[in-house]
Amino acid sequence: MCINYKTIIPVACGLVVSVFMLCTVQANSELPIADAHVHYSHDSVELTPPSRVIEIMREANLKFALVSSSDDNGTEILRNLAPDLIVPGLRPYRRRGETQSWFTDEGALKYVEGLLRKNKYATIGEFHLYGDSAELDIPRRIVELADENNLILHAHSDADAVERLLAQSETVKVIWAHSGFDDPEDIANLLSRHGRVWADLAFRSEVGSGGTLSKAWRELFEAYPDRFMLGTDTYTPERMYYIPEHAAGARVWLATLPQELAENIAWKNAYNLIMPVWEKNRQAGNVNSENAGSANSVSDSNLCNSEQNDNALALAGDQYRAWLTTNEPIEVSQATSITVTLCGDISNVERFEIDASMPSHGHGTNYKPEITQLSSSDSAAKYQIDGLVMHMPGMWRWELQVVAPDGVDTLMKEFVLE
Ligand SMILES: [Zn+2]
Numbered sequence: 001m002c003i004n005y006k007t008i009i010p011v012a013c014g015l016v017v018s019v020f021m022l023c024t025v026q027a028n029s030e031l032p033i034a035d036a037h038v039h040y041s042h043d044s045v046e047l048t049p050p051s052r053v054i055e056i057m058r059e060a061n062l063k064f065a066l067v068s069s070s071d072d073n074g075t076e077i078l079r080n081l082a083p084d085l086i087v088p089g090l091r092p093y094r095r096r097g098e099t100q101s102w103f104t105d106e107g108a109l110k111y112v113e114g115l116l117r118k119n120k121y122a123t124i125g126e127f128h129l130y131g132d133s134a135e136l137d138i139p140r141r142i143v144e145l146a147d148e149n150n151l152i153l154h155a156h157s158d159a160d161a162v163e164r165l166l167a168q169s170e171t172v173k174v175i176w177a178h179s180g181f182d183d184p185e186d187i188a189n190l191l192s193r194h195g196r197v198w199a200d201l202a203f204r205s206e207v208g209s210g211g212t213l214s215k216a217w218r219e220l221f222e223a224y225p226d227r228f229m230l231g232t233d234t235y236t237p238e239r240m241y242y243i244p245e246h247a248a249g250a251r252v253w254l255a256t257l258p259q260e261l262a263e264n265i266a267w268k269n270a271y272n273l274i275m276p277v278w279e280k281n282r283q284a285g286n287v288n289s290e291n292a293g294s295a296n297s298v299s300d301s302n303l304c305n306s307e308q309n310d311n312a313l314a315l316a317g318d319q320y321r322a323w324l325t326t327n328e329p330i331e332v333s334q335a336t337s338i339t340v341t342l343c344g345d346i347s348n349v350e351r352f353e354i355d356a357s358m359p360s361h362g363h364g365t366n367y368k369p370e371i372t373q374l375s376s377s378d379s380a381a382k383y384q385i386d387g388l389v390m391h392m393p394g395m396w397r398w399e400l401q402v403v404a405p406d407g408v409d410t411l412m413k414e415f416v417l418e
Contacts, residue, residue, distance in 0.1 A: 031254065031262065032063040033247040034270035037126065037177065037202035037231020040067055040074030041096055044237040046335050046387055049370040050074075053240055054082045060244035063267040066231075066274060068126055068154065070096055072115055073328065073337055077386060081372060087278045089123035089154055090115055092142070099128040099156075103138050112142070116149055118327070120285030122278035125154025126177050134164035143168040150281055152274065158182075159190045166194055173273070175229070178202050184216040191224050198273055201265075202231030208253025218257070225261050229270035304343035304380045312341075317409040320344035320402045324413070332417060333391050335367075339374070340383045342402065344409075346376055351403035354385055359397050359414070393417050 040053060057065055068089030069075040079086040092108045093099070102108040112124065124146050129139055134157070146153050147169050155162055156177040165174060179187050179199040191197055201207050207217055221228060232239065232246040254262040303309060303323050312323040323341045330336050342352065354369060367389040374382040390396055393416075400411040 030061065031251050032061050032267050033230055033250060034063045034065075034267035034274075035060070035232050035243060035247070036066045036175065036200045036229045036270045036274070037233045038065045038067045038243070039069050039091070039126075039234050040078055040240070041070040041093075041235075042074065042335060043096065044069075044234065044240055045074045045077065045337075046367075046389075047237045048240050049372070050077045050081050050384070050386060051370075051372050053078060054085065056240060056243050057082075057085055060247040062243070062247065063271060064275075065243075066123060066154075066270070068123065070094065070098065072119075073335075076119065076327065077337055077384065080374065080384065087274055088119065088121045089125055090119075090121040090151070091125065092127050102127065103129055103133050103136050105138070109138050109141060112145065116145060120281045121149075121151060122274050122281060123152045123154045123175065125175070126156050127154070128156045129161045129165075130158050131160050132164065134161040134168075139165070140168055143172055146172050150277060152277060159186060162190065162197060163194070166196060172196065173198070175200055175273075177231075178204060178233070179228075184220040188220055188223060191227055198227050198229060198269065200229050200231040202233035208250065208256075211252040211256075213253050213256055221257065221261060221265060225264050226269055226272075228265050229267075229273075230265065303341045313413060315398070315400060315411040315413045317400075317402065317411040319404070319409045320411060322400055322411050324398070330390065330417065332393050333389060335386070336388045336390070337384065337386045338388060340385060340400065342381045342383065342400075343379065344402070345404075346378060346381045348404040348406075349381065349402055350405065351401075352381075352383060353401045353403070354388070355399050355401075356388060356390055357397050357399065358392075358394055360395055390417055 062085065064085055064087050066087045066089050067075045067078055068091040070091055070093035072090065075088045079088045090112060092102045092112045094108070094111055098105070098108065124142055133139065143153070143165055145151070152173045152175055153165060154175045154177055155165060157180065159180055159182065162174055162176055162180070166172065173196045176190070176197055176199040179201060187199060191199065207213070230250050232243050234240050234243065250266065254266055303312065304321070309323060312325045315322045315324065321343045324338050326336060326338045340354070352371065354371065367387055369388040370386045372384045372386070374384050376382070395414060396417050397412055397414045402409040402411070
């Protein structure tokens with residue numbers, strides 16, 4: 001039955017019908033899904049606004065999404081936008097294309113260590129690692145960091161590398177990405193020998209293909225009902241849009257399993273493994289950042305009341321003031337995200353715009369940044385600006401325009417990008 005439900009469901013069921021030639025029971029169309037394998041990497045950030053990504057996830061009725069991105073910026077944007085939905089994982093990649101080099105790259109390790117000092121996560125990964133590469137110094141250090149920071153490893157690895165990682169720690173847990181692309185027999189083999197391994201089914205479209213499970217997969221799930229979880233694997237930008245379809249497709253084959261097992265795989269296994277870790281780390285992070293008094297933890301109104309802040313750049317217009325903060329150095333031709341805290345009479349603000357230009361060249365940026373309002377009160381509003389790209393070195397000017405009924409207030413700041 002696809003009718004008698006809110007408008008989104010007929011569409012989802014219609015999709016399922018066309019793909020699988022059957023429309024599953026209505027009850028299951030609401031089954032929440034935990035998507036344990038999402039990436040929102042730099043190219044996705046440029047192509048799909050974060051607010052759209054969150055919409056897509058809500059359309060898919062995701063309980064939560066474990067997100068890791070190259071670089072970490074995308075994860076951070078999503079987490080700030082929807083802290084109820086996003087569980088952050090720390091990927092050791094600064095750009096796409098580091099899958100084969102990170103484990104011998106000191107820079108990748110420094111990058112991970114730097115982010116761990118700054119942010120809280122639930123996992124380290126997804127990283128790619130095979131065979132005896134797991135014995136190298138950098139992967140060994142990653143296992144230590146996982147233990148020191150209460151993090152689960154998310155490993156795109158063969159069974160050999162997973163076992164080598166496990167052998168380096170008595171406590172570390174591993175989410176085995178894509179279940180190693182192994183067949184059910186080999187997956188069972190690893191799970192039977194190690195209680196600290198869970199397996200995600202990302203990019204395993206053969207599982208439940210056509211809406212039914214093969215005997216081998218069904219037996220595997222029945223033998224290990226607590227160890228499997230779902231994932232879309234949005235490794236390319238266009239796959240962000242595949243999240244709802246992936247969830248709908250999974251619901252079809254999950255409906256062929258006993259309800260408890262279906263719920264386990266749909267979201268409970270991921271939830272039970274990841275959420276306690278994330279809750280603990282998140283709470284530790286709140287305490288730390290309050291103590292540190294960093295720009296991120298200063299509330300909007302506090303920031304508006306301050307005269308100076310070492311972590312924020314001040315802009316002033318006739319009626320409004322603003323503080324700009326960014327978590328990463330601004331680099332030529334890299335999409336930058338900044339947070340703007342606007343101070344003044346917010347009820348009067350009709351529109352808020354930002355542009356970057358080069359005064360000496362008479363031209364601006366070629367990219368239109370995406371503005372998302374994160375919060376607002378009477379006297380302060382916070383905006384996330386994504387996709388700000390300054391494509392060459394030189395003198396740049398940031399221009400913020402606050403459009404109010406009685407005119408436009410322009411706030412400007414010039415700076416040199418090297
Ligand atoms: Zn992946």
